[in-house]
Amino acid sequence: MEFKEKPIAVCLVSGGMDSCVTAAIARDEGFELAFLHLSYGQLTEKRERKAFEDIADFYSVQHRLVLNVDFLLKIGGSALTDRKIEVPKGDVQRQGIPPTYVPFRNANLLSIATSWAETLQAKAIFIGAVAEDSSGYPDCRPEFYEAFEKVIEIGTRPETFVKIKTPVIHLTKAEIVKRGVKLNAPLHLTWSCYKSEELACGECDSCLLRLRGFKMAGVIDPIPYAKIPAEFAFAK
């Protein structure tokens, strides 16, 4: 009987819902998962790291890499990394670049993922980018990933072929929840809140997007919240 190795996919796993479902999709597509977690000094770093390990354990992931990329903290310019800038509450519909934007963050994350992918001879990088969230994030749009894939083609060894896969990029948060449920992704192990590490705050942009997604999907969000805005209360 011939043994055929699965191709490896590097999955950027923040610990949030989008990256968890993205990893579930990579696994469903037949890849061996390699989990990459990049901590860059965000306020909820410890909680996200725990979510990463919990999800990795859930999928029995062997290749795990956690890297400190706190140079992003030193470059500054974002509410997620600069404690002097307040994380905004609510108003998900706000226009323009949100203050949680870390300049060119995703290019940094993808560059690291590509270095690891080339080392592992992986065939793909999965990233849970969502276009719906990206009105203000220039490095979350499909065009950005297409352009970056060209950089990988040109900038790696001739024998290296790494595709960037963004399987949830055109999904709504509700569709991501449904997809996760369908694939039995461990949504209960994920963490989305930008502000708190014990109970999700229920107030920050990320909590509101998540709560809205579960509400629209008609699914109860399994993680605990400090408080849930009235409009989403039935989601619990």
Added chain:
Amino acid sequence: MEFKEKPIAVCLVSGGMDSCVTAAIARDEGFELAFLHLSYGQLTEKRERKAFEDIADFYSVQHRLVLNVDFLLKIGGSALTDRKIEVPKGDVQRQGIPPTYVPFRNANLLSIATSWAETLQAKAIFIGAVAEDSSGYPDCRPEFYEAFEKVIEIGTRPETFVKIKTPVIHLTKAEIVKRGVKLNAPLHLTWSCYKSEELACGECDSCLLRLRGFKMAGVIDPIPYAKIPAEFAFAK
């Protein structure tokens, strides 16, 4: 009298000759210099850092940023960052990817430079890439920088315009030496050796390329060597 601020250029300054001359060119083109040094666990990190500071002092650079990007060390796969892989001696003409290659290193460096450039509202990133050196380094070729510039266009704020400038990319090492001499660049403060921190070894690829460059330019290399191969002896 109207005061017009100079545009800022982020210069990636390793401490080597190419990046020193590149910075001299950026200054000559009228940019205010912002010096970025990225240490990634290379063997000669301390010596390169000293060269960086010396060159920054020489040009009275105010914006200086030194970042530890040792995640490259943890990803591994290169003789520069993995002490188990021997740095090759000599044979500059060797074909293929040299073992000093850090997978996708320049994409990581450029991503960081872009994040800082966006924070500083800089207009350009100068990097001392040299095509002559790049037969084996896929992320040192002009096509790579062109592709990366597109990623920057797409992946940054609408008001951010950052050009990637590689002014020495088509120059030979000899032409770089001549250009540096013409611009009074502080070549005596630079460091190129991959192996040693006291006296340049005169044996590694980087030393040999440098010595050959000075010889072809008919200029004496002002830095001290432990030994100089006979073919380059007259360069001293």
